[in-house]
Amino acid sequence: MLSEFIQKKRIGTLLLEKKLVTQEQLEWALIKQRESKCMLGEILVEAGFISEDTLCKMLALQFGVPFISESEINPSDELMATVPENLLKMKKFVPLKLDTANDILTIIIPDPNNFVLLDHVKNVLKYHVKYVLASSKAIERAVNAYLNKASRDDRTSSPAAAAARIEPASREKVSRRDIAALSEKEQDEAYGVNLVNSIVNYAFQEKAQEVHFEPLDGSFRIRFRIHGLLRDDIVVARGVEGQLVGRLKILAGLDFSEKRKPQKAMFNLEQGFDSFSCSIATLPGVNGEGAVLRFHGTLFDGKTxxxxxxxxxxxxxxxxxxxxxxxxxxxxxxxxxxxxxxxxxxxxxxxxxxxxxxxxxxxxxxxxxxxxxxxxxxxxxxxxxxxxxxxxxxxxxxxxxxxxxxxxxxxxxxxxxxxxxxxxxxxxxxxxxxxxxxxxxxxxxxxxxxxxxxxxxxxxxxxxxIPVACSQCRKPLPAGAARVVFEEGGLNPAPFNQMNFVESKGCPACSHRSVTGRKxxxxxxxxxxxxxxxxxxxxxxxxxxxxxxxxxxxxLKVQLLEKARRQEATLGTLVSGLVE
CATH class of the missing domain: 3.40.50.300 (P-loop containing nucleotide triphosphate hydrolases)
Incomplete structure (x- = not known):
């Protein structure tokens, strides 16, 4: 056994032999390894010299075990349920198959050098353990899919948990017309709950960052911050703000009866089977009490x-x-x-x-x-x-x-x-x-x-x-119009004479917003x-x-110019960035 281990080729040697890295890249990574004490493979992946899948394939070759792709990771719910939830939440392995006759559990891991994990799984589950390799991202997604499904099952069976969340829309989409029509219904005990449900569902559906509840003179306005801009106004009659803001206060755990002082709170809002980090701030004014509901990003977004x-x-x-x-x-x-x-x-x-x-x-x-x-x-x-x-x-x-x-x-x-x-x-x-x-x-x-x-x-x-112009309604902007935009922004248009700019007017593909997202x-x-x-x-x-x-x-200005040259940013976005 020891002789077999000694004869294994080093991962760097394998990568060189397969011409997946150059000698210079390997030498650089070895220097970084001595400085940081990190694994050589991790350094090469982080530097962008190889992908995580490539590293896993080479480790599989080095250790003589199979490598499987993400599409091949399909464990049964019954097998996943045999693993304690706290062990699954480590997101370091996935059970693949169980040989009950010989008490052998085959698991999927990203790193065969993680002997601590292998021993821990063996000691907790009381099986002999074999392993195959897959990327950590594939394993993480498989575990998340199972945990989300298990969470849905748990929440469905819990009436107490269901009472304090935003119920998802019963149909495919919520429209502004739906919300306005709902606001005109006779107010009853469920009025505020149903109206807030519809508003929050619309916000999630349109990927809004904020919802603004604004009391005006004679009306009450609801606006959504989408792709950084306040839009999609819904104006309803006065008299609904008490139920609307009151329902939001209940969700956030604020004092429902306090309407003379500003309040704010942070809380988790459940919409269907998903949980979102939110904050709310209320502010009394001349025309009544207003509020802003803000949806925060998560620190486990998963993006590189x-x-x-x-x-x-x-x-x-x-x-x-x-x-x-x-x-x-x-x-x-x-x-x-x-x-x-x-x-x-x-x-x-x-x-x-x-x-x-x-x-x-x-x-x-x-x-x-x-x-x-x-x-x-x-x-x-x-x-x-x-x-x-x-x-x-x-x-x-x-x-x-x-x-x-x-x-x-x-x-x-x-x-x-x-x-x-x-x-x-x-x-x-x-x-x-x-x-x-x-x-x-x-x-x-x-x-x-x-x-x-x-x-x-x-x-x-x-x-x-920065906003991304809609590709469906994006059109060239005449040179004369571009010159006017530069001059209105206090900029000299001469350096940009050779650039072709675009504008978006809005179309059904972008919900008439002229942008499809932000980058x-x-x-x-x-x-x-x-x-x-x-x-x-x-x-x-x-x-x-x-x-x-x-x-x-x-x-930032150089990058804005590059995006404008590639017509990924509109002239208005460029000018506002250059003026800043």
Whole structure:
């Protein structure tokens, strides 16, 4: 047995023999392996040199076991039910088949080197264990599919759980006309429940980020923020706002009777068999009480940096930070720019590095099994003190990587910088509309402990979500009209004379909204020794931006221009981004 193990070819040798990596790529990865202590295969996958499926196939060849594709993973519900739920939620394996005659369970795993997992499964399930290989994403999706189905079955049989959730629409789609018609019905005990159900179902159906409930003089307006813009107005008669806002307060656990003071809360809202992290804020006004219902992203979104659209230079900078796992990274952008989703991509890399990860988040949500997740509720006390206590507790728990989403800005210098300077990695979010160079300059110049901050900072990621023009109603814009748009934005149109711009008027394919979604663009600034030297001597944002661009950073404006050239962004989107 030992001789067989010794004779196995190393994974790097196999990849070279199959011409799946070059010698230079392998040597680079070996250097990174010595620095980070991560598995060689993981480093090659994270660097984008090979896919996870390719790595699994080579591991299968190395260990002499089968590799199966995602389509071949189809365990029965009965077999899945034999595994304890807490073991399944690790999302590290899937049972494939059970030989009851010989007490042999065959499982699907992504990594045959994970002897701890194999021993744990054997000890818990009391079977001899054999394994085949598949990618971790395929395994994760198979487990999620089963757990979601099991959750549906459980919730269907629980009347108590069903009473406090949004019931899904009984038909295929909810329209604004349906909501308006429902609002005109006679008010009874179920009026507010049914109306809120329809509004939330419509919001989920249209992928809205927010729902605004606005009391006006003589009417009540409901608007939905879709693809970043408020649209799809529904105007109803006055008199319904009490039941509407009251029902929302009940869902959020707010004081139903309090109508003179603003209230806010964060809560999980169940729609059908899915759970969403939400927040609500109410505000009394001259015409009555208004409210905003906001749907938050989850920190277990499952998307990678590549899925989100970050370019190769940006992804390499992020990977360097994660491999070093020390210093401070800031993910910044305006409200509703996708910061939480980007931080979830960090979480995927953190999970693969064999570290203790702790997530502190202001809104309720889930990180899967990838981190110790803590919801920080600062609504009942001093926000800074509550967050400071949470950060100190995470530090005491021996955290390797701390991810902080939604903390006050004052916590950055007071608590996060000292942790990041103690040899640990910290990733935090920051709400701002500044560019990466401007943000870096501003936080350093305004700091009372700039030297410590400069030494701690490692990475600045600034992002925006830009509308994607509908391809069905996208049409060329006449040159004269384009010139007017530039001049109205205070820009000189001459540099753009050779570009062909498009506009979208709206059509049935995009629900007459002219856009079909939003895409992220990223500005990734690596704070290396050159940038630190500029910060120490008080360089301007322009100097920082120039040096960073020389080192591979693409500015947001450059990326906007590229999308406009490819006619993926409208002229209006380009002008608003350039003016910013």
């Amino acid at each position: 940096l590549e899925d989100l659209g970050m370019d190769d230079p940006g992804r390499r900078m992020v990977r360097r930070f994660m491999m070093r796992n020390r210093g401070l990274a800031i993910v910044a952008g305006p409200h509703d720019s996708g910061k939480t989703v980007t931080m979830s991509a960090f979480l995927r890399v953190m999970d693969q590095a064999g570290r203790k990860n702790i997530v502190l988040q202001s809104c309720p949500g889930s990180t899967g099994t990838m981190a110790h997740h803590v919801q920080v509720d600062a609504s009942a006390g001093d926000a800074v003190s509550v967050w400071r206590t949470a950060v100190e507790a995470a530090s005491d728990l021996g955290v390797d990587t701390l991810l902080v989403d939604g903390s006050p800005y004052t916590l950055l210098e007071e608590s996060l910088v000292p942790i990041s300077r103690s040899g640990r990695g910290v990733v935090t979010s920051l709400a701002t509309g500044a560019s990466a160079a401007d943000l870096l300059h501003d936080i350093v110049s305004s700091s009372s402990r700039s030297a410590a901050l400069i030494s701690a900072l490692s990475l600045i990621i600034v992002e925006r979500l 992220a663009i990223f500005e990734v600034l690596e704070v290396n020794d050159d940038i630190r030297e500029l910060l120490i001597r008080g360089a301007s944002p322009q100097e920082i931006r120039k040096k960073s661009s020389e080192r591979g950073m693409k500015t």
